[in-house]
Amino acid sequence: MATWSMRVLLPAAVLALLFLPVEGVPVAGYARGLAGDLSVTSLLLLGSFVLSFASGPKLHDRRELGAVAAFVLAGAAFLYPMALGLTSFDPYALGYSVRVRVLLLGLAPVALCAWFRGRLLLLLSILLALAAFRFDLLESRNLWDYLLDPWLTVVLLAWTGFTIFGRLSKSR
């Protein structure tokens, strides 16, 4: 019973704390100011971890997370270097209204592949990112910001590294 209440109360208390205003800005606003906004994919993964922490349904296993990691890392490798001003081609511009159809056409085969291979978490990430983009739920008007963010990239890069390292040391 104690464990159960801890598992529900702790996330609830943390959530309440985030909305506590300090000088007119909520605590979460300080984190937002410093860390930027999270993508829908990040929020989905975070939500899934919180749910599993509170003994809810677990959305992720190694295979599911692997598909999301492959998608996010490939996207980041395509997006970030050129977005820093390396080339006159700017992949980030493909995420804005006028050009987003190009990005959607690129995303469709990924979603189809995820559906065909039964990678639910990746499929759900894309689905929720598109829905959130359609209804402008994030501050950004760029589809890229709904799909991935630098924090997610760093976390999934580390996770992929540890997973590969773990497998290699096991096979030895």
Place this chain on the structure above:
Amino acid sequence: MYTGASMRSLEGRAWAVVSLAAVASAFLAAYVNEAPGSFVPAFEVAPASASSPGGELHGETRVVSSESPPSVHSATAIEITGGRIRAFWYGGSREGAPDVAIYSAVFDPSSSSWGPQEIATTREETARDLGRYIKKLGNPVVARDARGRLWLFYVSVSLGGWSGSSVNYRLSEDEGASFGPARRIVSSPFLNLGTLVRGPVVPFEDGALGLPVYHELVGKFGELLRLSPGGEVLDKTRLSTGRSSLQPAVVPLGPLEAVAFLRSSGFSPRRVLSVRTEDGGRTWSDLAPTELRNPDASVAALRTRNGEVLIAFNDSEVDRGNLKLAVSRDGGRSFSIVLTVEPPGGNAPSQELAYPWLLESSDGAIHLLYSWNRRRIVHARYHPAARGLP
């Protein structure tokens, strides 16, 4: 779950159909919702008047800002009703201090004097409106849209130095006397860090605003954002690439033609840089130096009503000790210097005349605002009679 063996079960098939339909409709909804937009946007350019090219420039100089706050920089200005000029700049106890706010004052041409300065926006207001921590404020840029509203774009930083900047805006329906809530423009995938504004906005014929921005996170380059009247970013194009150009001032020359002048920051030779477009800003030429020297300093540029391109720049490779006006009659390809700006205390050694802003008012006068030693905002007005205009 819905592949392989499980596909054979009824439940599996239902899942497959439902999930595919959900994803397909999400794609369709996103696809249909986004208007393809005009792929060849046209700049809004007033036709050049038939008046003769400008003669010698003569003017008078006034101080815009008060003694306090002691540190001021980066003026921007626009004509408002009654031929008045409203200026904005940032000021505080020092650059980057938490008390830096955006100040404003109005110039009345009938009395030829500036009214008292007032605070237009603060760090605290911006933080409250955006629901996020803001550490400091920076460069403002004012613009007018097709509906007559004033847009005050300004830089804010939550983390680190200016390379951690992002751009916000507030709208005014009363000529800049009051502003609506701050909103933030997301223009970079790196936590929205590293975008600043400095140069004037260029209007497009379809009502969109072209906001020249520049990045200072790893790379140093210029971009042009296209904003809808609702403030959404519609599109963004690179003006330059690499690590050597900042603070673009875009000058439309025709519906599809424009030149942008950029501050040289690490470019060799140390000259004002330029890029050109002939397709309404879709693509821009490679960076090329102009004949004008540049000590890694901001420049202002303007297309006057008689079709000339006027540029305000520091004629030096090392410091911002002088400020000059040059004119081009061939769309910014070649320039001749028309005058050296006379600062309030005369041309004393070791002074800084920086961050110029140019404006042509409806009476044909040319207004130049700049920071003098980062202690005062100074306004120089050059009269139409002196330019050979009617």
